[in-house]
Amino acid sequence: MSEASEGLSYECVRCSAKVATEELKLRGGGIKCTFCGYRILRKVRPPVIKRVSAE
Amino acid sequence: MHPTHWGRLCPNETPEGSNCGLVKNLALSACISVAVNVEKVRQVLYPMGVTPAPDSNRELRLSGAKIFINGSLIGHHPYPSELVSELRDRRRRGEISSEINVAHFKTMDRREEIYVNCDEGRVRRPLIIVEKGVSMLQPEHVEKIRSGEWSWEDLVKNAIIEYIDAEEEENIYVALNLDAISPKHTHVELSSYTILGICASLIPYPEHNQSPRNSYEAAMAKQALGVYTTNFIYRVDSRSHVLHYPQISIVKTKPMEILGYNHRPSGQNCVVAIISFEGYNMEDALVFNKASIERGLGRSTFFRIYEAESRQYLGGLKDRFIIPEAGIRGFRGEQYYRLLESDGIVSLEASTVGGDVLIGRISPPRFLEEYKEFEVKGPSMRDTSVDVRQSEAGIVDDIFITESNEGNKLVKVRVRDQRIPELGDKFASRHGQKGVIGMIVPQEDMPFAESGIVPDIIVNPHAIPSRMTIGQFLESMAGKMAAARGRSADGTPFVNEKSSEIKQTLKDYGFSHTGREVFYSGITGEKFVADIFVGIVYYQKLHHMVSDKVHARARGQVQMLTRQPTEGRARGGGLRFGEMERDCLIGHGAAMLLRDRLLEESDKYLLYVCENCGYIAYFDIKRRAYVCRICEDDAQISPVVISYAFKLLLQELMSLCVAPKLKLTERA
Numbered sequence: 001m002s003e004a005s006e007g008l009s010y011e012c013v014r015c016s017a018k019v020a021t022e023e024l025k026l027r028g029g030g031i032k033c034t035f036c037g038y039r040i041l042r043k044v045r046p047p048v049i050k051r052v053s054a055e
Numbered sequence: 056m057h058p059t060h061w062g063r064l065c066p067n068e069t070p071e072g073s074n075c076g077l078v079k080n081l082a083l084s085a086c087i088s089v090a091v092n093v094e095k096v097r098q099v100l101y102p103m104g105v106t107p108a109p110d111s112n113r114e115l116r117l118s119g120a121k122i123f124i125n126g127s128l129i130g131h132h133p134y135p136s137e138l139v140s141e142l143r144d145r146r147r148r149g150e151i152s153s154e155i156n157v158a159h160f161k162t163m164d165r166r167e168e169i170y171v172n173c174d175e176g177r178v179r180r181p182l183i184i185v186e187k188g189v190s191m192l193q194p195e196h197v198e199k200i201r202s203g204e205w206s207w208e209d210l211v212k213n214a215i216i217e218y219i220d221a222e223e224e225e226n227i228y229v230a231l232n233l234d235a236i237s238p239k240h241t242h243v244e245l246s247s248y249t250i251l252g253i254c255a256s257l258i259p260y261p262e263h264n265q266s267p268r269n270s271y272e273a274a275m276a277k278q279a280l281g282v283y284t285t286n287f288i289y290r291v292d293s294r295s296h297v298l299h300y301p302q303i304s305i306v307k308t309k310p311m312e313i314l315g316y317n318h319r320p321s322g323q324n325c326v327v328a329i330i331s332f333e334g335y336n337m338e339d340a341l342v343f344n345k346a347s348i349e350r351g352l353g354r355s356t357f358f359r360i361y362e363a364e365s366r367q368y369l370g371g372l373k374d375r376f377i378i379p380e381a382g383i384r385g386f387r388g389e390q391y392y393r394l395l396e397s398d399g400i401v402s403l404e405a406s407t408v409g410g411d412v413l414i415g416r417i418s419p420p421r422f423l424e425e426y427k428e429f430e431v432k433g434p435s436m437r438d439t440s441v442d443v444r445q446s447e448a449g450i451v452d453d454i455f456i457t458e459s460n461e462g463n464k465l466v467k468v469r470v471r472d473q474r475i476p477e478l479g480d481k482f483a484s485r486h487g488q489k490g491v492i493g494m495i496v497p498q499e500d501m502p503f504a505e506s507g508i509v510p511d512i513i514v515n516p517h518a519i520p521s522r523m524t525i526g527q528f529l530e531s532m533a534g535k536m537a538a539a540r541g542r543s544a545d546g547t548p549f550v551n552e553k554s555s556e557i558k559q560t561l562k563d564y565g566f567s568h569t570g571r572e573v574f575y576s577g578i579t580g581e582k583f584v585a586d587i588f589v590g591i592v593y594y595q596k597l598h599h600m601v602s603d604k605v606h607a608r609a610r611g612q613v614q615m616l617t618r619q620p621t622e623g624r625a626r627g628g629g630l631r632f633g634e635m636e637r638d639c640l641i642g643h644g645a646a647m648l649l650r651d652r653l654l655e656e657s658d659k660y661l662l663y664v665c666e667n668c669g670y671i672a673y674f675d676i677k678r679r680a681y682v683c684r685i686c687e688d689d690a691q692i693s694p695v696v697i698s699y700a701f702k703l704l705l706q707e708l709m710s711l712c713v714a715p716k717l718k719l720t721e722r723a
Contacts, residue, residue, distance in 0.1 A: 008397055010456060013289075021398060031458045043454035045403040046396075055349070055475065 010041040018044070059221045062180040062244075065252025067266065068273040080273075082180070083256060083310055084249035088220065090175035091152045096124055099151055100171070103138060105130040120159075120167035125174045135159060135167045139226075142171070147184070147214035158222035170222055179218040181211075181245060182229060188238035191215045216245070248310065248548045256310035258485050259533070259546025259593075260526035268487030268524045275483050279595035280355050281321030291360050291455065291467050296474075296598050298323075299354040304485075304593035305537045306530045308547040322595035323352060327484075327531060328510035328574070329519070329588045330502065333494070340493025341482060342513035344501055352511055353476040353596045358452060362467045363414040363441045364459055372419040374439065376400065376466065379415050385438035387412065392440075394451075400466055401451050409445040413468045416440050441468075446606065446624060448472060479601025484592050486524040488514070491601075502574040502587065509577075512594060531590025532557050532570040538591055539564040618658040618699040658699035666691040669716030671705065693719055 009020045012033035019034050019041060031039055056066060068080040101107065105122050106115060111131040120135035121128055132138050139159045145151045156177070158170045184191045192215050199205040210216045219227060219242070230240040231247060248256065254273035255261065261269045280296040287297055301320045304311075311317055325347075336342045343352070365374040376399035378392050391412050394405045399415040407413065417436040443449070449472035459465040474480075476492060483489035501509045519527075529551075533544035536557050545552050558568040566572065571586035606624040614621055620629035632652045640649045663672040665683035672681045672692045683690035695717070708715045 013455070030462070031456055031464060040455055040457040043400065043403055043456065048402075048404070050404055 009044055011044050012036060012038050013040045013042050014038040059224065062250050063178040063221070065255050065273070066250065067255040067261075067269040068252040069270060070274055071271070080252035080254070081178070082250050082252055083313075084180050084245060085178050086180070086218065088154050088156075088172075088175055088177040088179055088218075091154045091173040093124055093173060096151070096155060096171060096173050097129060099145075100124070100129070103132075103141060104134070105132045105138070120169055123168065123170045125172060126170075132169070135169050139169060147217060149212060153211060153218060156218075156220040156223040159226055172220060172222060177220040179220040180249075181216045181218050182227070182242040183216055183245060184214060185230065185236055185240045185243050188236060188240070190233055190236060190243050217242075246309075246550070248308075248550065251310075251548065253310075253314060256308055256314065256548075257316060258526065258548075259304075259306045259308055259544075260529040260551055261548050262526075263529055264486055264526040265523040268522055268526075271487035271489070272483070272485050275487070275489060275595070275597060276321070276485070278597040278599070279321040279483075280598055282319050284319070287358070288453075291362075291469065292358070293360050295358045297356050297358070298596060299356065300351045302593075303543075305591055306533045306544045306546040306593065309545070309550070310547070322485075322593045324534065324591050325352065325511040325594045326508060327512045327514055327590060327592040327594070328502065329514050329516050330574075330583075331515055331517075332496070332502075332513045335494035335496075336490075336513055336515040337493070337517070339488075339490040339515070339518055341490040342494045342496055343476060343492050344498055344509060344511045345495045346498035346509075347511040348476050348495060353480070353482065353594075355474045355596060357449075357472045357474055357600075359444075359447070359449070359470050359472075360467055361413050361441050361443070361470065362465065363416055364466075365416065365464045366418075367461075367463060368419060373463075374416050374418045375436075376414060376416055376464065379417050379438045379440065383417060383436055383438050387438065387440070387442075391442065400454060400456075401468065403451055403454060405451045406448075407443045407451060407470065408448040409443050412440040412442045413451070413470070414441040414466050443470065444625060445627060446602075474600055474602065476596070477601060479605075481597040481599040482512075482594050483597055484527055484594055485530070486527040487522070488518055488524060488527055489597070490514070490518070498577075500577045502577050502583065504572045504574050504589070508572075508589070510589060512592075527592060528570070528588070528590075529554060529557070531588070531592050532561065534591030534593070535566060535570065535589075536560045536564070539566065613658070617703060618660070620657065654696070654698060660697055660699040660702055661694050662697050662702050663692050663694050664717050664719060666693055666719050669718060670714070671702070695719060 009018045011018055012035065015033060015036040015038065017033060017035040031041055033041065060066060062082055063085045065080045065082050069075055070078050100122065107130045108128055111119070115131045115133065119131040119133045122130050122132055136159070139157055142151070142155075142157045146153055146155055152173070155171060155173045156179070158172070160168045160170070162168070196205065196210070196215060200210075211218075227241045228239055230236045230243040233243060236243055251261070252273070254276040255269055257276055258264070258269055258272050280298045281301050282297055283295065284290070287295060298321065300323065302323045303317045303320045304322065305324045307317070332342045363376070365376055367373040378395045378397075378399055379386055381389070391410055392415055394401045394407060394411055395415050396402050401407065401413045416439050418439040419436055449470035452469040452471040454469070455467045457465050478492050478495065481489060481491050498509055503509050530546060532554075533546060533552060537544040540560060561570065562568050567586070569586070569588075570590055571588045574583050574587040574589075575581065576583060604624070608620070608627055608629050611627040611629070612621045613619060622628045637649060637653075640652070663674070663681040664670070665672045665686060667686045667689050668683060670683065670685060672683045672690065674680075675682045681692040683692060705715045
């Protein structure tokens with residue numbers, strides 16, 4: 001998965017494409033998916049292993 | 056209530072308290088009329104023999120009937136009964152609009168009046184037309200509806216059903232059901248249970264309950280948790296609750312299916328036993344089975360949205376989403392920002408507690424004059440981060456980043472918190488029997504039947520006699536019967552499965568017709584002397600949960616104006632020690648405690664007063680002493696202990712040009 005240098009990327013809600021934060025700044029700073037132009041992005045879950053206790 | 060409410064307004068669904076009777080709810084079959092052009096109605100009436108009002112001669116005016124449209128007199132007619140029946144026939148045939156209703160009134164002195172209404176806002180209800188003692192709705196029509204060939208509109212078009220408003224209802228005679236039709240009847244009810252509104256239609260066996268209990272349930276059904284919509288994962292509602300394992304109630308009502316309640320149920324079927332248990336279910340408390348809760352009974356999740364927008368201000372300054380640095384004004388402490396990622400927003404699935412920052416944001420100062428004279432660098436930013444509410448905790452569920460209407464970056468964070476039922480959470484059956492969990496008992500301590508059945512919920516028998524909610528008992532037995540035979544029970548008001556059938560079916564499946572079973576104590580193992588009433592009842596989890604309410608304060612924030620503790624849990628407030636509580640302490644003679652409550656723990660203030668003139672003295676910085684402006688040298692300043700609210704009162708009076716003077720005496 002090619003990501004930006006700082007490893008932070010968002011995901012487009014409509015087309016599920018990954019958009020890196022660096023690129024967003026490059027394109028004028030507006031929140032926009034680079035592929036489909038949708039203006040709502042979602043944060044991507046970090047690949048951390050989480051322990052969930054069964055209650 | 057008024058007889059016209061029948062079929063138009065729900066008799067039970069109204070709020071308790073100040074809005075009682077003022078806020079009403081429509082009944083299921085009621086519909087509101089839509090306006091019809093008055094001119095068209097006039098053009099229909101004049102050819103039918105109505106003489107316009109200015110043209111009627113004296114004789115017609117005295118002997119004929121007055122004709123009104125929407126309350127305005129338009130003319131007279133010599134034969135009113137024929138006019139009325141002709142109008143109604145035309146409406147049934149579809150020649151005039153079905154929105155028109157005609158009422159014929161004969162007053163005592165034989166002056167007849169006909170009211171034709173075609174305005175908007177009338178509450179009308181559908182009724183089956185009865186001609187010469189025979190209902191117009193025949194089996195072949197029912198077949199056509201079942202097969203889908205005919206719809207509701209076809210029934211109205213074919214003069215089987217017509218809509219009657221409150222005025223026309225005065226002229227008709229409605230039979231309650233098809234068996235009660237006699238030659239005198241003009242209409243027959245569609246179904247009697249449609250007199251209820253939406254919430255009251257969810258109650259099984261409501262005709263066996265005391266009426267106010269149905270009203271309470273109608274209010275509580277709106278507080279029950281369920282799955283409010285299936286796309287809750289994509290929604291950003293500021294607060295929402297989702298029940299983990301909703302179940303369709305095993306004792307249903309016919310309107311439930313129509314309303315779609317079975318697609319989004321808001322409760323669970325529970326095995327409910329009626330016993331006093333160890334004193335933990337007194338005063339409407341409930342005892343819950345620990346193992347049932349561990350298997351998911353009553354579990355729900357609470358979602359909350361936190362949002363932040365990076366606004367732009369005059370002068371090009373704008374907010375920024377960033378992890379604030381230590382030098383910034385309003386910096387909270389490094390630990391509060393530990394969950395933020397490089398973009399200033401918390402990462403997904405991070406576990407947060409109250410006070411943790413979710414969105415790090417810095418803003419320029421509100422007013423440019425805010426920065427002090429000796430600062431060279433320019434406006435210093437201050438921390439305006441969004442943090443988790445003080446008393447809450449949760450896991451970050453989802454984060455949405457988008458643009459607001461003005462083009463500013465907008466971040467919305469949804470935090471979820473799993474709510475497992477604990478002591479203090481509120482539950483209710485569908486009969487106004489609300490209660491709070493008083494105790495969670497391990498399954499091994501629960502009373503058990505020979506078959507091994509153990510109750511999920513134990514209700515105290517004292518909750519029943521004064522409330523007279525027999526519907527709960529019937530639901531319990533019907534639920535047990537439905538579980539045994541594998542088919543849900545029908546608890547629709549007036550057309551439900553009768554108690555005799557329930558009893559018979561219970562006997563067929565080996566249960567007692569009383570609904571009681573032999574139980575053994577889980578703690579001692581002894582058989583209970585009395586058989587215990589047990590069955591299946593649909594219980595709803597209400598959104599009053601103890602973790603949203605528990606609150607404590609020892610010392611904390613005070614208000615600026617009154618210097619008294621703040622109000623409200625969200626602001627870390629104190630609980631008001633009000634006038635009536637003050638009266639109680641006075642009654643006990645506990646004067647020192649009262650002084651503690653009202654002064655030491657609230658807004659105690661030392662006020663310097665000039666004894667000479669009685670006004671407030673002020674502190675002169677240069678002379679380092681309290682002086683009275685009015686009596687410069689004659690002043691005798693003494694301190695008095697008062698509440699800050701009293702000093703505020705003095706100053707408010709002064710602002711009204713009233714001069715409050717304080718007369719001081721030496722403490723004895």
